[in-house]
Amino acid sequence: MSGYKQAVSVLVVIYTPALDILLLERAAHPSFWQSVTGSREDDEQLIDTARREVGEETGIDTRLYRLDDWRLTNNFEIFAEWRHRYAPGVTHNLEHLFALQVPHCIEITPAPDEHRDWTWMPWRAAAERCFSWTNRDAILMLPERLHRRP
Template sequence: MQLYKIPESVLVVIYTPALDVLLLERADKQGFWQSVTGSKDTLEENLLVTASREVHEETGIDTDKFTLSDWQLVNVYEIYPVWRHRYAPGVTKNTEHVFGLRVSRDVPITLAPREHLQYEWLPWRDAADRCFSASNAEAILQLPKLT
């Protein structure tokens, strides 16, 4: 069992053909909205597997029924101090790989209650404005160019 989180993660922007974006409110930080995110479970875990697993765990969406794409965007950022205790001592940066998942607007969403309080579909610009994470907002702003 992994003692600390691996500082390599995925960010999955879930969106509709009309470019509405699914945002989730964090359970551990009310008012913090984001796309699906999560770290690799093992060093060997493939990033596409990580993205698919995290989407299913956080929303209940089966990525095999839709198009999950590696956007070939990578962000390296400072881990927020409030979450650093989850990582090995001295780890302060995380490498995030960005994916997109195009779904139908009526896809059922089942939140993981320990992770998220609620969800909302927003037009892409509004979704970018709502995100607390700069890298998440920037990924959403890339949506029209990447789809």
């Protein structure tokens, strides 16, 4: 591998049946709140990327809960301050959406090098707090997605 991050990532919205959403505050950017995110490594399957990132960032074992691949993507411009992580000329990222249902607002173990704080919030408030439009939109889609889920 080249040492650069892949411009393919996952966003995993972690939620309860009551639609409380887990948000994490980025360590390097206080007040930047988000769901679990992360780039695919090597040739790993996207579901495996989602499982790995949830485990690394929260300590949650996704095998214990329902992890859904929404089969939706967002293509967005990578913030200029983070482009050095990607190969020269790479300016956009393709993000794949997932959702993980847990039974209630569980305790997590955040990765201290990535996140400085975490909280559970009702879905509308969580959407408003997210700094990323893709994260906000995913949270706002959650009630409808659950209504249509088999």
